[in-house]
Amino acid sequence: MSATQQDNELPERFRTLSQFVSAWSLPTEQERNRKRRSSSMEEIRRFYNAMLPEMAAIAEHLSAFSLDDLPEKERRLLNLALSFMEVALAVEVYSTPDVPGAIEAERLAILTR
Amino acid sequence: MVEEIDVNNSDGSEPLPGPQHVPVGPNISAQYFELERQRIFRRVWLQIGRAEAVPNPGDFFVRRLEVLGTSVLVVRGRDGQLRAFHNLCRHRGNRLVNQPHGSARAFTCGFHGWTYDCEGALVGIPLESEFRGCDRAQLGLIPLALDVWEGFIFVHLQTSPETSLRKYLEPISGMLDGFPFAEMELSGWWGATLTANWKTFQDAFIEAYHVLAVHRRSIPDFRADPIVPSAQPLGRHCKLTYYQNLHHKPKPAEALAFKLGSAAFLNVNNTDQLPNRRWPSLNVENRDNWVFDEFVIFPNFHLFLGDGWMLCHEFWPIDVDHTNWQVKYYQRRTTSPAVRIAQEYSKVAMRDAIREDLSTIESTHAAQRSGVMAFMTLSPTLESLIVHHHNTVAGFVKGLDT
Ligand code: FES
Ligand SMILES: [Fe+2]
Numbered sequence: 093m094s095a096t097q098q099d100n101e102l103p104e105r106f107r108t109l110s111q112f113v114s115a116w117s118l119p120t121e122q123e124r125n126r127k128r129r130s131s132s133m134e135e136i137r138r139f140y141n142a143m144l145p146e147m148a149a150i151a152e153h154l155s156a157f158s159l160d161d162l163p164e165k166e167r168r169l170l171n172l173a174l175s176f177m178e179v180a181l182a183v184e185v186y187s188t189p190d191v192p193g194a195i196e197a198e199r200l201a202i203l204t205r
Numbered sequence: 206m207v208e209e210i211d212v213n214n215s216d217g218s219e220p221l222p223g224p225q226h227v228p229v230g231p232n233i234s235a236q237y238f239e240l241e242r243q244r245i246f247r248r249v250w251l252q253i254g255r256a257e258a259v260p261n262p263g264d265f266f267v268r269r270l271e272v273l274g275t276s277v278l279v280v281r282g283r284d285g286q287l288r289a290f291h292n293l294c295r296h297r298g299n300r301l302v303n304q305p306h307g308s309a310r311a312f313t314c315g316f317h318g319w320t321y322d323c324e325g326a327l328v329g330i331p332l333e334s335e336f337r338g339c340d341r342a343q344l345g346l347i348p349l350a351l352d353v354w355e356g357f358i359f360v361h362l363q364t365s366p367e368t369s370l371r372k373y374l375e376p377i378s379g380m381l382d383g384f385p386f387a388e389m390e391l392s393g394w395w396g397a398t399l400t401a402n403w404k405t406f407q408d409a410f411i412e413a414y415h416v417l418a419v420h421r422r423s424i425p426d427f428r429a430d431p432i433v434p435s436a437q438p439l440g441r442h443c444k445l446t447y448y449q450n451l452h453h454k455p456k457p458a459e460a461l462a463f464k465l466g467s468a469a470f471l472n473v474n475n476t477d478q479l480p481n482r483r484w485p486s487l488n489v490e491n492r493d494n495w496v497f498d499e500f501v502i503f504p505n506f507h508l509f510l511g512d513g514w515m516l517c518h519e520f521w522p523i524d525v526d527h528t529n530w531q532v533k534y535y536q537r538r539t540t541s542p543a544v545r546i547a548q549e550y551s552k553v554a555m556r557d558a559i560r561e562d563l564s565t566i567e568s569t570h571a572a573q574r575s576g577v578m579a580f581m582t583l584s585p586t587l588e589s590l591i592v593h594h595h596n597t598v599a600g601f602v603k604g605l606d607t
Contacts, residue, residue, distance in 0.1 A: 121393065121552075121553075125553075125556075144457055144458075147458075147461055147546075148461065150546075151461075151465055151542070151543040151546055151547075152543070154542035154543060154546075155541065155542065155543050157542060158540040158541075158542075159539070159540045159541065159542055159545055160540055162542065166542070170542050170545070170546070173542075173546045173549075174545075174546065174549045176458065177458060177462070177546060177549040177550040177553055178549070178553050180456075180457075180458030180459070180550060180553075181458075181553050181554060181557050183458075184456035184457065184458055184459065185422065185423055185456070185554075185557075186422060186423075186557075191422075191423075191557045191560050191561060192422060193422065193561065193564055194557070194560035194561045194563065194564050195397070195560050195563035195564050197560070199397050199399075199563070200395055200396075200397050200556075200559075200560055200563065201395065201396045201397065202394075202395055202556075203394040203395060203396055203531070204391075204392070204393050204394045204395075205391075205394070
């Protein structure tokens with residue numbers, strides 16, 4: 093198995109989502125928001141539509157673990173799910189990647205550690 | 206024939222006052238700002254953070270407070286005590302700490318190496334023999350008063366303020382004593398510096414009237430009942446209670462978030478898990494569609510308390526035309542990944558809505574700055590606390606507050 097495949101690896105049950113790992117499994121709010129804003133609606137919808145039917149199962153799978161002690165694959169899956177919530181606002185609320193009519197994204201510093 | 210207009214409320218209570226005219230002069234005058242600096246910010250308790258951000262001896266953070274013309278170092282000593290100092294070295298005044306936060310055994314000035322311990326004592330002078338007769342005991346870091354209420358760290362520029370923190374916060378201190386703040390942890394932290402007066406910035410966060418227009422995209426079905434939030438002046442502070450549309454239909458991700466256990470700032474259906482709404486000083490009218498209470502702690506700290514979350518806004522004036530603002534979002538502490546996923550929805554929705562809030566502030570300030578408009582015309586009900594806040598500021602500036 094190549095290194096790239098390993099980096100993309102998710103728990104077996106969610107293998108079909110591994111195509112999204114490199115783009116969307118991001119560890120910080122700032123990176124997830126930046127990815128959302130720099131993506132097209134097509135790209136966002138493709139990710140959203142793939143994730144939506146799996147979200148309940150993802151939450152259930154991760155419930156067997158504690159946030160303090162997440163194995164690597166589960167951590168990747170969690171970060172995918174967090175990106176899903178980030179783009180959900182674009183899909184369900186704003187119908188565009190960023191927030192229309194708001195102050196420019198660059199003016200708001202995301203300081204979350 | 207002119208019909209007689211009944212200005213009384215139908216229930217026979219007192220007629221409502223007319224629109225309130227609040228002058229814009231205080232938002233744009235540099236002289237007025239100088240008086241605010243002297244008579245408000247140098248004379249009151251100011252909130253600068255949470256104690257759990259500095260849990261261990263040696264933990265510190267630094268805040269530049271332009272309005273006080275100083276940088277403040279908050280550090281926990283080896284004795285466990287929190288202290289605040291002006292962040293400057295007693296030798297020639299160089300800024301002592303440049304890191305915004307961290308943990309230290311001691312602080313060494315980068316200019317000539319004078320060293321201070323975590324309690325502020327000067328403990329080392331390189332080539333000290335060349336400073337014959339210099340008494341180190343007299344040259345510790347210069348303190349500000351610091352006190353902590355329910356985990357919130359406040360500082361006061363005077364070393365012994367005439368009013369204790371507790372007394373200053375009345376009656377809010379009494380209303381929230383014992384509130385489970387420690388059950389929440391920091392999950393989002395955002396900031397911006399805007400070209401706007403600090404009061405204009407705050408005004409965008411002391412009423413719900415704007416929701417209909419500013420948040421028309423994010424909260425399109427906002428139909429709170431009652432539409433006028435319950436507003437309560439509390440001496441120099443005040444409190445506003447917000448309601449929402451209980452019949453809001455959540456979209457899929459939002460519905461999932463509610464199911465997994467996060468109360469977003471919007472719709473709340475699962476009231477059993479949500480104890481904050483029953484805290485005696487929150488949701489005092491005991492309405493199902495309560496969403497949060499906002500405490501405006503004079504002069505520049507707004508504390509929003511909802512179910513399972515809180516939001517802490519700080520508005521720091523730089524000068525009459527510029528304000529640095531920081532907001533921290535806290536959610537119920539969890540080790541559950543499912544709850545964490547749910548909370549992310551609430552956090553992102555909050556952050557995006559706040560970016561909508563920020564969209565009007567600079568243009569409002571710029572227009573007021575033009576001098577074309579002498580006063581704002583505010584609703585005595587929907588915007589009563591903006592009036593209250595501006596009146597309180599004016600009272601301090603005139604020297605009326607004791
Ligand atoms: S100014 Fe700090 S050691 Fe000289
Ligand atoms: Fe708002």
